[in-house]
Amino acid sequence: MEKKFELCLILGRYNHFHNGHKMLVDIARILSKKTLILIGSSNISGTSRNPYTLELRKKIINEIYGEYDDVIISDLEDLTNENDISFEWGDYLLENATKKANQKPDLMIYGKDESRKGWFREEAVKDITELVVSRNKIKVSATYLRELIEKDDFENWSQFVPKEIHKFYPELSQELLKIVKHTTHN
Numbered sequence: 170m171e172k173k174f175e176l177c178l179i180l181g182r183y184n185h186f187h188n189g190h191k192m193l194v195d196i197a198r199i200l201s202k203k204t205l206i207l208i209g210s211s212n213i214s215g216t217s218r219n220p221y222t223l224e225l226r227k228k229i230i231n232e233i234y235g236e237y238d239d240v241i242i243s244d245l246e247d248l249t250n251e252n253d254i255s256f257e258w259g260d261y262l263l264e265n266a267t268k269k270a271n272q273k274p275d276l277m278i279y280g281k282d283e284s285r286k287g288w289f290r291e292e293a294v295k296d297i298t299e300l301v302v303s304r305n306k307i308k309v310s311a312t313y314l315r316e317l318i319e320k321d322d323f324e325n326w327s328q329f330v331p332k333e334i335h336k337f338y339p340e341l342s343q344e345l346l347k348i349v350k351h352t353t354h355n
Contacts, residue, residue: 174298177201178266178274180245182210183226184219185341186233187314187330189307193278194234196302204240205270206230207262211244220315220348225340233333243269259288273297280304318342 177197181190197204208226213219223244234240247253248261267273278300279285309329317326318341327335 172200172202174201174276175203176270176272176274177204177276177278178207178270179204179278180207180209180262182219182311183208183230184210184221184311185226185314185330186229186334187307187309187311189280189304189309191233191331192307193280193302194240196300197276197278198237198239200300201276202239203270205266205274206234206240206242207266207269208242208244210247212246215348217348220345221341222344225337225344229334229337232337233331241270254287256288256290256293259290259293262288263293276300278302315345318345 177200179190179193179197183190194204194206208223208230210219211223211226214222227242227244230242234242245262245265248258263273274297276298277294280302307329314326314329317329318338321342323338326338
């Protein structure tokens with residue numbers, strides 16, 4: 170099958186990577202010659218919302234996609250803060266994606282998220298196809314997975330993440346529990 174797009178951009182914080190993320194990347198790889206996975210909020214770790222280091226997030230994604238020549242895994246620091254909904258953020262995202270992949274994306278795939286409408290001027294995305302995948306397809310969130318880790322519920326957790334990353338459960342748990350202990354003791 171001929172691929173319809175040159176470069177697909179997928180942005181996420183991946184705190185942590187799950188089957189919903191994998192579905193987005195797998196769709197991108199079917200539709201596009203190259204896929205750029207940008208790990209957002211790469212400059213933030215050690216918080217309840219962003220517990221994992223960039224290195225751990227990157228290691229996990231590399232475990233699944235690192236051997237594929239058509240996948241680029243990179244990082245992107247926040248411009249201001251992770252809740253920035255502005256055209257400046259959208260410009261920053263597209264500029265960095267273009268630099269990291271040596272070409273402008275012509276496809277972006279993401280889960281349904283109303284805030285993304287405020288990221289881009291119409292002119293900035295006029296040549297980019299946006300594919301929004303319903304979050305109802307795979308009902309999971311990184312927040313829910315972190316809750317399962319806090320409860321030490323590997324059995325349920327393992328149903329929502331790719332098998333390749335099951336071996337990271339102890340490391341994910343250790344990092345998350347450091348944050349949980351720190352915040353409950355303050």
